[in-house]
Amino acid sequence: MRRYILIAVLFTFILTGRAQQVRIEQEQIHIGDDPMEWLLKTDGTQYAWVTEQYQWGKCYYDADGGITVKSERRQEGDNIVETYTFTNTTKKRVTVKNIGIYTPFNDNYPDAKTCMTSRCNVHIWPGGKAAYVNAMRMNGVGPHLGLMVTEGEIVDYDVWERGAKKGMSNFRGVFALCPPDMTLKPRQSYRLQWRLFAHNGADFDEQLLRQGGMIARSDRYVYAVGETARVEFVTAKGTKTVTRKIAEGDNRVEYKGTHALLLGISGERELMEKRIQFILDHQQMMNPEDPRFGAFMCYDNEGDSIVTNYTRSDLDEGRERVGMGILLAAYGLNDKGEMRNEKLATALERYAKFVREKMQQEDYTTGSSVVRKSKNRGYNYPWVADFYFRMALLTGNKQYALDGYATLQALYRNFGYGFYCIDYPVITGLKALEQAGLDFERHQLLYDFKATADIFMKNGLDFPKFEVNYEQSIIAPAVQFLCEVYQITGAKQYLDGAKKMMPALEALQWHQPSYHMNEIAIRHWDGYWFGKRQTYGDVYPHYWSCITAAAFHRFAQCTGDNSYQLRAEQTVRNNLSLFFEDGKATCAFVYPHRVNGDTAKYADAYANDQDWALMYWLLVNVKLSRE
Structure with missing residues (x-):
């Protein structure tokens, strides 16, 4: 050849x-x-x-x-x-x-x-x-x-x-x-x-x-098995509607040389619950002799085991893996407002103990792993704080609210007000402090949030560099943050600031007729940093696209424009393709045909950091009473 x-x-x-x-x-x-x-x-x-x-x-x-x-x-x-x-x-x-x-x-x-x-x-x-x-x-x-x-x-x-x-x-x-x-x-x-x-x-x-030209479109791209999907193929001369009863897995609906790609799953909530059960059964370190006891760990689908021996920080027991703890805490209450089960409660308590005693120092400086010499990474702080606040709302334990507050104070001591964190827990944090009766702490944290929002407003579209020079997960959290500060304060300047950022945020995604790409923001390195094969190249979908969904969700609440809510739902729904019916998951689907000449188009074998997508699914789809 x-x-x-x-x-x-x-x-x-x-x-x-x-x-x-x-x-x-x-x-x-x-x-x-x-x-x-x-x-x-x-x-x-x-x-x-x-x-x-x-x-x-x-x-x-x-x-x-x-x-x-x-x-x-x-x-x-x-x-x-x-x-x-x-x-x-x-x-x-x-x-x-x-x-x-x-x-x-x-x-x-x-x-x-x-x-x-x-x-x-x-x-x-x-x-x-x-x-x-x-x-x-x-x-x-x-x-x-x-x-x-x-x-x-x-x-x-x-x-x-x-x-x-x-x-x-x-x-x-x-x-x-x-x-x-x-x-x-x-x-x-x-x-x-x-x-x-x-x-x-x-x-x-x-x-x-x-x-x-011709455009293919569907109201949704992820359906429950047995549902009937309708795909429209639109030309200037008219519209042809093709219906399809959805089977499990990929459903390629074709017409005159083009297609739409739909996905059949057991059900949105059903798939989420299968994943949560898998995390509880397989992804928490249960060896009491291991210093990571209680941590939620990366999982190798090919080896059917958690990844314990690694030299890469993107596989460690901290950092993005905190998303599993946040998901479980967000999921913790049933429809009656009660803890779902004892197994979940025990796993969360074990994880909270691990975070406080092994990942954090006494003054709440937050590391990435049990190795205290690990990088002092700003993103760790809001994630750990979000976990604590959700635990406070879940259990009513005042100490968790104090832990969340102290973790954010450590963030501001170490990084100031100009850090563009992912997942600032604005509404969640202030609600947890209010319910705990911590009025002084709530007042102080609101002051901190407004000081941060003011810097975001001053910077506008001149976003600072962080781990990447410019990316969707710098701008989307900024929009979400400003919307949440507006929701708390009612100060219109914060919503105006979010509005000015929206065109740049929206330009990061489009509505291709495939569950891989429809309303999914561009990400192109996460298969390398978090995957087993470590391949650069476009990742469709990628769970951090759900930050945009959160921004759209909050923006819809602020403005009353429901079109953004519908787009948010599309994003989190399409990210369900990262999860499998046996409860396993993939951190990245590397989409191009080839990258540097090597065949791609694969789901990576590591279940690593993708569970944030389910946390955002809950945010966008479930109106929790505590929010």
């Missing part, structure tokens, strides 16, 4: 800059007179590893015979139309596989200020004949760039140049769109054609339809 690369022929158009006209000049895409560069520079000046081999339109493939690829480009009004023709030049049948056409969109993260106006979030739908790319400027303000297939098919995509020394979590990679494998008869050709156009975000679907 040989691999061929052919340089596409590129024609340059010197065009007058109409506002929405897409043009390509010197290997760069522009829209009108907007200075935004929509493509990575492929001369090594932007990233040393992105060189001319990745130029727009270059093609690669594996073939068992002679193949030529012809590339053509023409201008049609404000749009550009490109055609790629694959031809068998031999006198025998030739099989062509692993085809990719490089489309190096400028999706990377030097810093928030640069990202807002000069980088794009790339949303790919490899939907066959109805495939498209929606590249949205990161601040959410148009014009944006679209690509739609008009002939042939795009069925997947590859990602290249990912790695520890190649941008790590601040570089999403070089994309290549993948036509299907094909077998061509002698002299036979296959044509792929797509159209590049500008749009303003809200009119993306309208433009697809107006230019002959």
